[in-house]
């Protein structure tokens with residue numbers, strides 16, 4: 474499923490209307506009807522519903538919903554913000570259809586005090602004020618109407634976007650509708666995956682309004698959600714006659730005397746995700762501690778690493794930032810025919826050797842959180858968070874690597890500029906050590922998937938699913954530990970393989 478910016482959505486609409494010939498009024502009818510159908514199970518006959526309509530096409534969708542509500546005899550008031558003559562195009566057409574079907578409206582300008590009173594009495598408010606066409610802070614009278622909606626106790630269902638939320642996300646400080654449900658048309662918008670916009674959507678529903686796929690292909694939208702179906706169709710099959718050497722001989726360079734746990738967690742993540750043979754390079758003083766948790770692995774001292782004995786190298790978790798560990802990053806980078814996964818302290822050192830990335834033959838995957846990404850790019854964390862998609866893509870393309878920018882919605886960017894968003898997981902993962910587990914999972918998957926991209930995306934998806942599984946069945950978001958994540962990988966993988974179609 475594609476994820477679009479405001480400009481991409483407008484271009485896709487334009488293509489659907491002008492090139493394909495699907496008239497705007499038909500798309501609007503589809504949108505309103507599809508939203509109504511999705512909304513219906515949430516409505517009760519005794520509900521008092523207010524549909525609040527703005528001047529653009531978002532308001533046009535509102536007229537279609539109002540007509541559907543009227544046909545099913547729901548107690549509905551339709552409130553219009555602009556004067557009648559200000560409505561144009563498809564919105565005007567649908568206002569006409571609504572009137573001729575027997576509908577009536579009230580104008581907020583004419584009955585402002587009644588509107589303020591009524592909005593507090595509604596049990597459901599349909600927000601069809603502003604959609605993707607909004608620019609900047611909502612102007613008067615929209616801002617006041619948005620404030621009234623936010624003060625009411627009604628369940629708020631937003632059409633396409635909560636009014637006032639910019640479709641592209643990014644920083645904003647003005648008031649916007651705080652929705653309980655948002656019915657996003659055709660495909661998710663960038664705002665759904667960025668702070669602070671994401672918090673306004675409530676539960677998001679994607680509503681198919683019938684725009685053909687070719688419209689997305691023609692606009693070359695390179696951003697997608699990585700879905701459960703993607704996982705099911707790309708999980709690797711374990712060959713019946715395979716042997717341990719066929720599932721990856723991996724070297725994990727991780728851990729230090731201060732951070733033995735990071736090595737153990739990454740190792741456990743890899744072992745639980747199917748790696749054939751795992752060798753861990755940690756300081757010898759901690760071999761016993763780490764091997765208690767990763768009995769299946771073998772160990773090699775830091776001075777004895779033979780880099781070219783391995784099919785891939787993961788380095789960084791708990792490595793330490795001393796100069797003595799920096800040369801390991803340089804060495805791993807210079808063995809340029811071995812796939813490399815760099816995380817945590819490995820990323821700290823990477824900054825000094827960034828030019829080596831372009832010289833490599835084999836792929837490099839990096840897994841920064843926003844703080845690590847800020848350090849790598851020289852930007853602030855705020856700048857990264859306000860432009861997650863742009864900065865991750867630019868870094869991936871400029872250095873020819875895969876970037877896994879972690880967070881609530883992890884963004885995976887490829888060297889050729891494609892981006893995939895993960896929507897699994899929850900704040901139970903906001904704990905030290907969970908990223909180390911992810912490193913292990915990606916590392917193991919790298920050896921077993923047909924494509925590196927599906928390996929990365931599947932690992933990120935499953936890592937999130939493990940957190941969801943734990944909080945659904947046995948844990949709160951407070952008490953999940955990174956080691957619990959390693960222990961719950963099997964049940965989640967088991968469920969996926971049970972459902973797999975490959």
Ligand SMILES: NC(=O)C1=CN([C@@H]2O[C@H](COP(=O)(O)OP(=O)(O)OC[C@H]3O[C@@H](n4cnc5c(N)ncnc54)[C@H](O)[C@@H]3O)[C@@H](O)[C@H]2O)[C@@H](O)CC1
Pocket residue numbers: 486487497500501504527528529530531532533534602603604605606607608609610611612613615632633634658682
């Ligand atoms: N074109 C299509 O294919 C479809 C689009 N649909 C709807 O159309 C919407 C986009 O329609 P529009 O482009 O008309 O945009 P909107 O309906 O979001 O509103 C644009 C209107 O708001 C005004 N406006 C912009 N910024 C403002 C601000 N800060 N304060 C106050 N007013 C402001 C503009 O002057 C314009 O009149 C989508 O969100 C969706 O709901 C649907 O009808 C389905 C089909």
Ligand SMILES: Nc1ncnc2c1ncn2[C@@H]1O[C@H](COP(=O)(O)OP(=O)(O)O)[C@@H](O)[C@H]1O
Pocket residue numbers: 817841842879880881882883897898899900901902903904905906907908909910911936
């Ligand atoms: N609020 C959240 N919702 C969903 N996932 C989260 C959230 N917070 C963190 N995560 C995930 O948890 C992991 C944390 O990784 P990281 O910050 O590197 O931790 P550490 O280095 O301590 O292991 C990442 O995969 C990230 O996407």
Ligand SMILES: [K+]
Pocket residue numbers: 531600601602603604631632633634635636
């Ligand atoms: K809206």
